[in-house]
Structures are given as C-alpha cells and as structure tokens.
Amino acid sequence: MDAIERGLLEKVADLHGVPEGAYNLRENGKSVARASSANIEIVSKTEEGKSGIDIFIKPGTKNESVHIPVILSQSGLHELVYNDFHIGEGADVLIIAGCGIHNCGVQDSEHSGVHTFYVGKNAKVRYVEKHYADGDGSGERIMNPTSEVYIEEGGSMEMETTQIKGVDSTRRVTRAKLAKGASLVVREKIYTHGKQTAATEFSVDLDGEGAAADVVSRSVAAENSHQEFTAVINGNAKCTGHSECDAIIMDNGTVTALPALTANCVDAELIHEAAIGKIAGEQLTKLMTLGLTEQQAEEQIIQGFLK
Amino acid sequence: MAAMLELQHVCFAAEDGQEKGARKEILHDVSLTVNDRFVALTGPNGGGKSTLAKVIAGIYRPTSGKILFNGEDITDLSVTDRAKKGISFAFQQPVRFKGITVRDLLSIAAGKKLTVSEACRYLAEVGLCAREYVEREVNASLSGGELKRVEIATILARGTELSVFDEPEAGIDLWSFNSLIGVFEELHRKINGSILIISHQERILNIADKIVVLADGRVSRVGGREILPELLSGARPSPCAVLTGEGRNG
Ligand SMILES: Nc1ncnc2c1ncn2[C@@H]1O[C@H](COP(=O)(O)OP(=O)(O)OP(=O)(O)O)[C@@H](O)[C@H]1O
Numbered sequence: 185m186d187a188i189e190r191g192l193l194e195k196v197a198d199l200h201g202v203p204e205g206a207y208n209l210r211e212n213g214k215s216v217a218r219a220s221s222a223n224i225e226i227v228s229k230t231e232e233g234k235s236g237i238d239i240f241i242k243p244g245t246k247n248e249s250v251h252i253p254v255i256l257s258q259s260g261l262h263e264l265v266y267n268d269f270h271i272g273e274g275a276d277v278l279i280i281a282g283c284g285i286h287n288c289g290v291q292d293s294e295h296s297g298v299h300t301f302y303v304g305k306n307a308k309v310r311y312v313e314k315h316y317a318d319g320d321g322s323g324e325r326i327m328n329p330t331s332e333v334y335i336e337e338g339g340s341m342e343m344e345t346t347q348i349k350g351v352d353s354t355r356r357v358t359r360a361k362l363a364k365g366a367s368l369v370v371r372e373k374i375y376t377h378g379k380q381t382a383a384t385e386f387s388v389d390l391d392g393e394g395a396a397a398d399v400v401s402r403s404v405a406a407e408n409s410h411q412e413f414t415a416v417i418n419g420n421a422k423c424t425g426h427s428e429c430d431a432i433i434m435d436n437g438t439v440t441a442l443p444a445l446t447a448n449c450v451d452a453e454l455i456h457e458a459a460i461g462k463i464a465g466e467q468l469t470k471l472m473t474l475g476l477t478e479q480q481a482e483e484q485i486i487q488g489f490l491k
Numbered sequence: 492m493a494a495m496l497e498l499q500h501v502c503f504a505a506e507d508g509q510e511k512g513a514r515k516e517i518l519h520d521v522s523l524t525v526n527d528r529f530v531a532l533t534g535p536n537g538g539g540k541s542t543l544a545k546v547i548a549g550i551y552r553p554t555s556g557k558i559l560f561n562g563e564d565i566t567d568l569s570v571t572d573r574a575k576k577g578i579s580f581a582f583q584q585p586v587r588f589k590g591i592t593v594r595d596l597l598s599i600a601a602g603k604k605l606t607v608s609e610a611c612r613y614l615a616e617v618g619l620c621a622r623e624y625v626e627r628e629v630n631a632s633l634s635g636g637e638l639k640r641v642e643i644a645t646i647l648a649r650g651t652e653l654s655v656f657d658e659p660e661a662g663i664d665l666w667s668f669n670s671l672i673g674v675f676e677e678l679h680r681k682i683n684g685s686i687l688i689i690s691h692q693e694r695i696l697n698i699a700d701k702i703v704v705l706a707d708g709r710v711s712r713v714g715g716r717e718i719l720p721e722l723l724s725g726a727r728p729s730p731c732a733v734l735t736g737e738g739r740n741g
C-alpha cells in the first residue's frame with residue numbers, strides 16, 4: 185500500500201493500520217486483506233459475475249465492529265460490489281464502511297456498492313460511512329451507493345453517512361422496511377462544490393406497529409454544485425416518521441428538497457421539515473465581532489454545521 | 492488607562508422596510524465619549540440604544556459623523572477590524588449556531604483553541620455549571636438565559652479594551668443578578684478597560700460612572716450617578732395617542 189492509499193484509508197475509515205476485529209479491505213477491485221472473528225464471519229460471494237462479500241454476525245454478538253473500507257486509486261476503474269450483512273438476533277455491532285477514490289487520470293473512476301442489511305430481531309446496528317475523493321485528473325470520481333435495509337421486530341439501525349469532499353457525482357439510494365417496533369435513524373451529511381451533483385433518495389416503509397424512522401440530511405452546496413434530496417416515508421401502521429432536509433447554499437449552489445409522506449393508517453404520524461437558504465447574516469456578523477474575517481466566519485459555520 | 496471611544500455627531504439612517512429606497516433616520520447627531528470604567532446607556536424602548544451599539548461595533552455604518560477609538564478614526568473600519576482593535580459586543584439577542592459548541596465559540600472569541608478547563612473558567616464566571624455546557628451546541632436547545640450567559644462569557648474570553656453589552660441582564664434570573672455585577676467589576680479589574688452597558692435596570696445604572704440617556708435617537712441627558720433619582724422619578728414619555736384615545740372625537 186502506498187502513501188496515497190494510506191491517506192485514503194485514513195480519510196474514510198480513520199484507520200492507520202490493520203483494524204481490530206473483523207475486516208475486509210478492498211483495493212482497486214479486489215479484496216486484499218481480510219479477517220474474520222469468532223462471531224463475525226466474512227466470505228466472498230461465489231455467484232458467477234457477482235463481486236462482493238457476505239458478512240455473518242452471530243446472534244447475541246456484542247460490542248464488536250466490522251471494518252469494510254474500499255479504496256480506488258487506479259484511474260478508469262468501474263466496479264459494482266454487493267455486500268450483504270446478516271445481523272443475528274440480539275446482536276449489537278458497529279459497521280464502518282467508507283470509500284475513497286484517488287483519480288489523477290483522464291478516465292472516470294466509479295464505485296457502486298449495493299449493501300443489503302438484514303437486521304435480526306432486537307439487533308442493534310450502527311453503520312458509519314464516509315465518502316471521499318481526491319486527485320487532480322480530469323476523470324470524474326463517481327460513487328453510487330445503494331442500501332437496502334430490512335429490520336425485523338424490535339431491531340434498530342443508525343446510519344451516519346458523510347460525503348466529505350471531492351466526489352463529482354453521486355446518487356445515493358436507501359430503501360428500508362421496518363417491522364413492529366423497529367427503528368431507523370439516518371444522519372446524512374453532504375458537502376458539494378465545483379460542478380458536483382449529489383442526489384440522495386430515501387424510501388422508508390413503516391410496516392409494523394410502533395415502527396419509527398428519523399431521517400435527517402444536512403448539506404452544503406457551494407460554487408456551482410447541485411443537490412437533490414428526496415424522502416419518501418410510507419406509514420402503513422401505527423408508527424412515527426420524520427424527515428428533514430437542512431441545506432445551506434453558497435455562491436451559485438442549488439438544492440431541491442422533495443418530501444413525500446403517505447399515511448396509509450390513521451395512527452401514522454408523519455412529519456417533514458425542509459429549510460434551504462444561505463448562511464444567516466447575523467451568524468456571520470456575530471463571528472466577525474469576535475475577530476474573524478467574513479471568510480473565516482463562513483468556514484467555521486460550515487464546519488460546525490457538517491460536524 | 493481606560494479605552495477611549497468617541498462618537499462625533501453620528502447620524503444613522505436605516506433602509507425603511509416599508510418603502511423601497513426610502514431611509515429612516517434612527518440616530519440624530521449623537522455625540523458621546525466613553526472613557527470611564529462603566530458607562531450605562533439607558534432610555535425608552537425604541538430609543539436607539541441597540542442601533543448605537545451596532546454603529547460602535549461596525550455592523551451599521553453611520554450616514555454621517557465620526558467614530559474615534561483611542562484617537563484613531565475607525566468610522567470606515569469593518570466589523571472584523573474593529574474587533575481586532577479591541578471592541579467587543581454582546582448582542583441583545585444572541586445568535587444561535589447549529590453544530591458550533593460553547594467551547595468552539597469561546598475559542599473563537601479567545602483567538603486560540605481553549606482547553607476544557609480554560610473554557611470552563613469563563614463559564615463558571617457567568618454562573619454556568621461548566622462541565623455540563625462546554626460541549627453543548629449553541630443552538631436552539633439552550634434556554635434564553637443560558638444563551639445570554641454564553642454570550643457574556645464570549646466577551647470575557649475576548650477581554651478587549653472596550654466591551655459593549657446590550658441588556659446583559661435580560662432573561663437572567665434574580666439570583667444571578669448580583670454576580671453579574673461582579674462579572675463586570677472583575678472584567679474591568681483584569682483588563683482595566685471600559686465597559687458600556689445598555690440597561691434598564693436601576694441596579695446596573697447604580698454602578699455606572701456615567702449615565703447616558705438616549706431617547707428618540709438623541710442623547711437627552713448625560714450625567715453621573717447623581718442624576719439617577721431624577722431619571723427614575725422623572726416624567727415618563729406620554730403614552731401613544733391611539734391607545735389613550737386622545738385626538739379622537741368624543
Ligand atoms: N434595520 C432597521 N430598519 C428600520 N428600523 C429600525 C432598524 N433597526 C431599528 N429600527 C428602529 O429604530 C428604533 C431604535 O431601535 P433600537 O433597537 O436601537 O432601540 P432600543 O433603544 O435598543 O430599544 P429596546 O430598549 O427596546 O431594546 C426603533 O424604532 C426600531 O424600530
């Protein structure tokens with residue numbers, strides 16, 4: 185692994201070396217390092233033409249983590265990867281994913297990941313994902329993650345996703361189905377600049393009584409970038425659903441928020457909030473009275489907002 | 492030596508919200524010197540006190556007149572430059588920020604990354620149980636009084652020659668009121684600068700070396716503490732004619 189790859193790994197997974205516990209490191213289209221643990225088994229997919237891994241987490245596994253970072257440093261690589269997570273009943277685990285692309289060539293580099301999560305009864309999953317790209321080639325850096333989430337009775341999943349910088353184009357799709365008493369919390373953060381585009385689509389079916397979803401996206405669209413946020417929540421039982429898009433636009437950045445709530449049950453309680461606007465003038469003024477220049481104030485506000 | 496702030500014939504007109512292009516003069520020919528320990532600025536609601544504070548901080552530019560700070564003409568300096576020269580301003584309505592913590596804000600104010608214990612010291616001074624607050628966001632979850640105290644703490648963290656507080660006591664409970672006066676005394680002792688406090692509170696006016704009354708955008712009275720009894724018993728402005736029914740037939 186060279187310095188560029190080590191840098192990517194640090195950016196997307198805060199990793200300085202081999203992670204603890206189970207992990208799979210994918211580099212330029214191939215699995216290059218892997219470890220299973222007593223309770224977490226990682227195996228390659230065997231189906232013809234389907235690249236990816238299955239991750240089996242034993243029922244009752246507690247306080248363990250899985251790292252599955254992906255890095256691409258070869259220009260012109262396009263990959264489609266399927267990762268399936270089978271999380272056993274009552275398990276409580278942390279999954280750290282992340283993708284870093286370094287493209288200094290003229291060809292586009294693209295990573296598309298399809299993650300499917302089967303969250304067992306009363307299992308608890310925290311999923312943390314960071315996307316980052318750099319390199320000064322004219323080839324685009326593209327990431328299109330899809331997440332399919334099935335949460336069984338009493339299970340819960342918390343997804344923290346961050347697109348830090350440098351991704352030219354992304355379309356993020358998250359679909360979830362929640363059974364009785366299941367809960368899903370999503371915290372998404374996206375920063376776009378240059379001519380980047382980011383589309384993020386959530387579609388959540390609250391099928392079971394007491395199911396709850398809370399989807400919050402915070403984003404900043406700077407320079408000439410464009411973002412689109414779509415959140416569909418279907419309340420099919422006595423449930424609660426909340427989606428929120430909180431966006432700051434700067435320069436010529438543009439943002440579209442498209443909420444869609446459907447209550448198919450009289451006891452479904454669904455809320456959507458969306459706020460799009462530039463940084464409040466009084467916030468800038470306040471920080472300037474503390475001695476910051478306007479630009480420094482802007483940076484502090486954005487940094488805090490996306491923290 | 493206390494700081495020296497001098498306003499010379501300052502006028503300020505704001506854009507009229509109702510009529511496009513029209514301007515409404517809010518401050519009329521205000522001249523004022525601040526070179527004492529505590530100067531209290533008081534007067535009726537809408538008299539122009541907050542507007543004057545913003546003119547001092549550089550948030551509003553005077554339409555005419557001059558502002559001198561320690562002898563230097565700062566009329567054309569930006570908010571940032573005035574802050575760097577040594578002017579601090581605590582807002583009447585503090586601003587909230589998503590994601591910026593109390594410690595971040597105090598660090599920005601102090602001009603260096605503060606450790607938890609350094610940040611705690613400033614919070615303790617304004618009576619906030621420090622450990623509970625340092626890592627909290629300065630967002631809508633803070634109560635009005637808590638936010639107000641954090642605002643005061645940022646001014647303490649700056650420790651500049653001139654500090655302007657816009658109604659610092661508003662929303663602060665009675666119990667903390669005495670300590671607030673202690674805070675100002677301590678700030679003065681440390682910096683040996685000047686403190687301009689906008690207030691309606693007798694107890695704050697009582698510690699002032701100079702009291703300035705601003706009404707209808709004009710300085711209507713300047714004096715020492717001895718003018719206080721007269722101010723308190725003094726003629727109240729007549730109530731609005733519409734409310735009293737004056738000027739209507741019958
Ligand atoms: N940006 C503005 N545009 C138009 N009018 C303004 C603006 N800012 C203040 N005013 C008006 O100027 C007058 C003075 O307001 P200011 O806030 O300075 O009063 P104040 O003395 O601080 O009052 P209070 O004691 O209620 O805080 C008020 O009539 C107010 O409505």
Ligand SMILES: [Mg+2]
Binds near residue numbers: 540541542657
């Ligand atoms: Mg005011």
